[in-house]
Amino acid sequence: MTDTAATTADVLARARRFAARFRGERQTPIVPAGNVAGRAMTTVIAIMTFLAALTVGAVSLVGDTASRWQNDISDEITIQVKPGEGLDMAQALETARQIALQTPGVKGAAVLDEAATGRLLEPWLGEGVDFSELPVPRLVIVSIDTEDPPNFAFMRTELKEAVPQADLDDHRAWVSRLVTMARTVVFIGVFVLSLVIVATTLTVIFATRGAMSGNRHIVEVLHFVGARSSFIAREFERHFLRLGLIGAAAGGIVAIVLFAMLGSFTAANRQTPEADQISALFGSFTIGWTGYAGVLLLVATVATLTALTSRWTVMRHLAEIDMISPVEN
Amino acid sequence: MIRFENVGLRYDMGPEVLRDLSFEIRRQSFQFLTGPSGAGKTSLLRMLFLALRPTRGLITVLGRDVATLSRKDLPSIRRRIGVVFQDFRLLDHMTTYENVALPLRVRGKEEREYRQDVVDLIKWVGLGERLNALPIVLSGGEKQRAAIARALIDQPDVLLADEPTGNVDAPLARRLLRLFLELNRSGTAVVIATHDLGLMEQVDARRLILSEGRLEIYD
Numbered sequence: 235m236t237d238t239a240a241t242t243a244d245v246l247a248r249a250r251r252f253a254a255r256f257r258g259e260r261q262t263p264i265v266p267a268g269n270v271a272g273r274a275m276t277t278v279i280a281i282m283t284f285l286a287a288l289t290v291g292a293v294s295l296v297g298d299t300a301s302r303w304q305n306d307i308s309d310e311i312t313i314q315v316k317p318g319e320g321l322d323m324a325q326a327l328e329t330a331r332q333i334a335l336q337t338p339g340v341k342g343a344a345v346l347d348e349a350a351t352g353r354l355l356e357p358w359l360g361e362g363v364d365f366s367e368l369p370v371p372r373l374v375i376v377s378i379d380t381e382d383p384p385n386f387a388f389m390r391t392e393l394k395e396a397v398p399q400a401d402l403d404d405h406r407a408w409v410s411r412l413v414t415m416a417r418t419v420v421f422i423g424v425f426v427l428s429l430v431i432v433a434t435t436l437t438v439i440f441a442t443r444g445a446m447s448g449n450r451h452i453v454e455v456l457h458f459v460g461a462r463s464s465f466i467a468r469e470f471e472r473h474f475l476r477l478g479l480i481g482a483a484a485g486g487i488v489a490i491v492l493f494a495m496l497g498s499f500t501a502a503n504r505q506t507p508e509a510d511q512i513s514a515l516f517g518s519f520t521i522g523w524t525g526y527a528g529v530l531l532l533v534a535t536v537a538t539l540t541a542l543t544s545r546w547t548v549m550r551h552l553a554e555i556d557m558i559s560p561v562e563n
Numbered sequence: 564m565i566r567f568e569n570v571g572l573r574y575d576m577g578p579e580v581l582r583d584l585s586f587e588i589r590r591q592s593f594q595f596l597t598g599p600s601g602a603g604k605t606s607l608l609r610m611l612f613l614a615l616r617p618t619r620g621l622i623t624v625l626g627r628d629v630a631t632l633s634r635k636d637l638p639s640i641r642r643r644i645g646v647v648f649q650d651f652r653l654l655d656h657m658t659t660y661e662n663v664a665l666p667l668r669v670r671g672k673e674e675r676e677y678r679q680d681v682v683d684l685i686k687w688v689g690l691g692e693r694l695n696a697l698p699i700v701l702s703g704g705e706k707q708r709a710a711i712a713r714a715l716i717d718q719p720d721v722l723l724a725d726e727p728t729g730n731v732d733a734p735l736a737r738r739l740l741r742l743f744l745e746l747n748r749s750g751t752a753v754v755i756a757t758h759d760l761g762l763m764e765q766v767d768a769r770r771l772i773l774s775e776g777r778l779e780i781y782d
Binding site: 261262264266451452454455456458459460461462463465553555 | 639648658
């Protein structure tokens with residue numbers, strides 16, 4: 235039979251099988267639906283996909299959080315007014331605020347009131363302290379246009395002339411350190427993710443090959459009753475794609491549910507100290523569409539990898555038993 | 564139909580286990596392949612059904628030189644050779660009917676086209692009552708007959724059977740032999756590898772005797 239004739243016959247056979255399935259004619263699958271090795275493989279795939287999905291979600295979360303930190307801090311600057319002999323603090327704060335507002339590139343400025351200052355210092359000084367009795371510096375929070383930022387040097391000079399006790403902090407050093415830290419954290423996250431993906435790939439390959447070893451006799455029987463290699467490979471590929479999808483989807487869904495639960499926990503307990511701590515680090519604990527897309531991509535990749543491994547194992551086994559030369563063996 | 568010319572076989576760098584084999588399996592012929600254990604019967608059978616290449620010599624199967632066959636050509640040739648394995652090689656998760664129908668299923672045929680033929684053949688080998696039984700509940704003889712039916716379902720030109728009576732008692736062995744003879748009368752060439760002298764004495768057929776890697780032929 236020529237290649238073209240064989241391909242045509244193969245296509246026709248597939249069409250006939252599809253039509254039979256469409257009519258509801260069910261036959262026992264050539265590869266048995268479930269055995270211990272298959273179930274173990276599905277479980278291993280589910281666990282590894284879950285761990286890899288957690289890593290994908292965590293890296294996405296850390297990446298988003300790092301960029302949020304950077305944005306939040308770089309669009310705010312502070313003016314600090316230190317107490318001094320004979321200084322009218324309220325007047326000084328108002329002057330500093332007005333100077334800030336008059337500078338081009340400033341979107342808004344607000345004096346941090348005594349209550350807010352008290353909350354900031356509460357961890358060090360405790361509750362119920364009368365700040366009017368203490369020489370505590372006060373702050374003016376200035377929002378800036380990140381697209382068209384103000385001239386900080388000019389603003390600093392203007393402030394010094396009007397209020398000598400005022401210092402302008404544009405957070406540049408802090409932002410620079412934070413950016414470095416955020417990039418390092420994301421780099422470490424990507425490195426860990428790479429390791430987890432390599433481990434997942436190897437585990438999936440070995441689990442699939444383990445499950446396939448219990449089916450070698452089926453490959454041999456099909457081979458010796460005249461099945462084409464493509465037919466045998468397709469039967470196994472379909473079976474293992476299904477098992478891979480079940481395992482990977484289970485792992486991925488559990489990971490997504492876990493992220494959703496943590497997200498709703500932080501949202502529902504926004505006022506509690508525990509949620510405050512989590513929010514302080516991660517904001518509103520959500521992994522965003524990149525995280526969900528990453529998990530879906532992971533599920534598809536793991537299922538495809540399982541199917542391809544089974545195909546590769548079948549083809550390799552067929553090559554071993556097919557017209558082997560005893561000296562080459 | 565199948566011709567061997569000066570065929571030799573060795574495994575790795577060891578001595579030749581089969582030497583200078585020259586014979587022909589003719590169309591509609593019936594022969595026994597025999598010899599002591601370890602004489603190379605199974606290796607010879609594996610060469611006959613294209614599972615093993617010789618290390619030297621020429622093998623022609625159904626008019627094709629096997630040395631020139633590509634892997635793609637093998638299934639279409641194998642479909643014309645029925646094989647009965649000593650260990651049956653039935654698929655345990657499939658019924659007798661499904662095991663026997665397997666060669667037709669892998670060829671892409673629709674079940675309604677072959678259902679009646681499969682049922683008729685299963686009845687012919689005496690397993691009509693075991694149509695929907697799984698191999699695990701079949702006796703050795705029943706498994707053997709199911710394996711024979713599977714080898715015959717697509718009407719091969721040649722049937723190779725490796726110790727087909729090795730797992731059955733004498734009456735069943737005689738019954739299986741009658742089945743092979745009937746099949747041969749309907750036009751299929753039959754090669755039965757066996758060391759059962761009692762079985763061979765029942766039929767006046769050609770004998771291929773392997774001994775120390777060489778073949779003697781008694782027509």
